[in-house]
Amino acid sequence: MRQSIFAVALVVADYDTAIAFYVDTIGFTLDQDKDLGGGKRWVRVTPPGAAQGSLILAQADGDAQRAAIGNQTGGRVGFFLTTDDFARDHAAMLAKGVVFEEEPRHEPYGTVAVWRDPFGNRWDLLQFT
Template sequence: MINSLALISFLTDDYDKAIRWFQTALGFVLLEDTDMENGKRWVRMAPHPTAETAFLIAKAVGEQVDYIGRQAGGRVGHFLFTDDFDGMLARMQNAGVTFREAPRNEPYGKVVVFEDLHGNPWDLMQPTKT
């Protein structure tokens, strides 16, 4: 049996705002945007077209709205790996992304904590080659 992680839900209050942020700030591609009627859409985004795992952009409703920006309870919940840390950092700075710290070198790689459009903390990381 082979299993894979296909989708991770990303809560937002606005599909189009989230799509623009992922495209502009992170360079993600829009894989799918299907109208599901009644204001719902099936929106998938990923770092590149052949990525194994993608985000399902989910418009929060009801009590879900309370969790926008708090999806991981204040901890870093998403880890974006890159092979060009400095280039990605520059792209994100140019897009106005908020960083919680200066980039640092750790035994596992170069890393910086940033916030997505709703304030969720993420790590941008270039892993150390072993």
């Protein structure tokens, strides 16, 4: 048996704002943007060069979903963006205004720094050693 995680839903306030951040600022690829009717869309983005793993940008629908924006993982880092060149991507993200919570640090597993998307979700930028 072979299984993998195809995608993770990320609840956002607005489809287009999320696309602008993840595609234009971070450099993800917009793989799909399909109108599903009733104001819903299937929006899927993937990191550059990724063979698998994507985000489904899901616009919040209702008070409970709006309350979860930016806190889907209870304040913990819940998303991990790996890179083959930490220094390059860290510098590029800073230049585009991405907010990092800390300076890069070296851990036994690699170089890492925590950043936030504009919705409040906490991410690690990570290069494994």
